[in-house]
Amino acid sequence: MAYTFDEAVNSLKKACEYGKPKNKTFSLGQIQIANVIVDLLREEYAPTIEMTQSQKDVFLFYKKMTWFSLFLSKLNEPDNQEFSTLPDLSSFDNWGVSKERENELMQAWLNPKNIKVIDE
Known part of the structure; x- marks a missing residue:
């Protein structure tokens, strides 16, 4: 069990x-x-991943509508014209770029229940 x-x-x-x-x-x-x-x-x-409510909302939209790799591509290349029709990820500007942060995002992608909403 x-x-x-x-x-x-x-x-x-x-x-x-x-x-x-x-x-x-x-x-x-x-x-x-x-x-x-x-x-x-x-x-x-099953670590807790802290996000603001706006980050969580857009993150869950991407999870519902796309793939994780597309989310990361948009996050890492926000000015890429190929991704211009996707929702803006500027709420993640303070997220930082590191392997650990991508791991946190993947953990949240796999188990959104571990997302804890914090103040903006």
Whole structure:
């Protein structure tokens, strides 16, 4: 059975509350270690990506209507005439250009639920 990170944490909490597996209880240390492991896995595989609301809106439009490679092309070459009919990405001007930032965008593309809206 596949779990989201939140479901895994909730399942662990329930197991700890009810002493599962039978006749076994988890120590506070075991619970803390399990929570640390889940948090580390969440950071690695489901990080939170911060965007403004306008960035999120245009990002999700591109996700719905195009491909990630097209989004990145428009982001990296905003003046390219080939992409002139696509929506403006100037809200991403402060995003920066680096491999890490592209990785964040790909993470958001794969799982938009990890996008956290921040103030503009």
